[in-house]
Amino acid sequence: MLTIYGMPDSGNCYKPRLVCALLDRPFRHVGVSTNDGGTGRPDFLAKNPNGKVPLLELDDGRLLPESNAIAFFLGEASPLVPTDPFERAEMLSWMFFEQYSHEPYVAVRRSLTIYPRLARLATPERLAETLKGGMKALGVMEGRLGEREWLAGTAASLADVVLYAYTHVAGEGGFDLSAYPAVKAWLGRIEALPGYRPMHWLPAG
Incomplete structure (x- = not known):
């Protein structure tokens, strides 16, 4: 299952969650916040050296940062991406x-x-x-x-x-x-x- 690391009150983190909701794609959410220093922990920095959320983790362990890149990946070949x-x-x-x-x-x-x-x-x-x-x-x-x-x-x-x-x-x-x-x-x-x-x-x- 896809894993999204993020903050519930962040608009950038909301984007991939909303894409998944609109496309009925299941995912697991892991809360990581800049407010409590979570994005600066060594375990998270090992996943995203830029120390930001959201971050998408695929089943095979590949990692994708940046909210709009994640949205594009999740929406590929769906009605949310025009064919023209x-x-x-x-x-x-x-x-x-x-x-x-x-x-x-x-x-x-x-x-x-x-x-x-x-x-x-x-x-x-x-x-x-x-x-x-x-x-x-x-x-x-x-x-x-x-x-x-x-x-x-x-x-x-x-x-x-x-x-x-x-x-x-x-x-x-x-x-x-x-x-x-x-x-x-x-x-x-x-x-x-x-x-x-x-x-x-x-x-x-």
């Missing part, structure tokens, strides 16, 4: 957008807000920078989703899954999603997908 080459590349472009233009602002501002250990980094300048960048990213998504139901192709794809992870909790970082009605409607469509599970869901056992 352009639509598949379009999906990847939104996944890159998530990591470079969305996560550094929306996710980081949320982390600065909800994790006490990061409070010292939540300077007015940093909060202003992440608010500005996050609003820009949400605005880009609003423009796209004002024209179509899904970010890439004609159905939900991995692009929607990975961008959902931190967008749906953007309010925890001080972003007002009421200013983005198309994004809010899109969140509802994802939450209506068969197999959807909320952020803190973990498999039984």
Whole structure:
């Protein structure tokens, strides 16, 4: 069985769990947290020298880090990956957008807000920078989703899954999603997908 190492309250760690839920793929979850130093333990660093979660471990012992790479591996040859080459590349472009233009602002501002250990980094300048960048990213998504139901192709794809992870909790970082009605409607469509599970869901056992 697949093993996912991660934190229940991390959007990056939620991505592979949500992919598995949507595809009805069984997996085992092992809790490892940055908050208690778990990602810095020698046994975990032996698996991922970068000391970050999520981390996917295959049955044969191979290890795959990075949330979007894990999502892509899990979603390969599934309905979450478009078969059309352009639509598949379009999906990847939104996944890159998530990591470079969305996560550094929306996710980081949320982390600065909800994790006490990061409070010292939540300077007015940093909060202003992440608010500005996050609003820009949400605005880009609003423009796209004002024209179509899904970010890439004609159905939900991995692009929607990975961008959902931190967008749906953007309010925890001080972003007002009421200013983005198309994004809010899109969140509802994802939450209506068969197999959807909320952020803190973990498999039984």
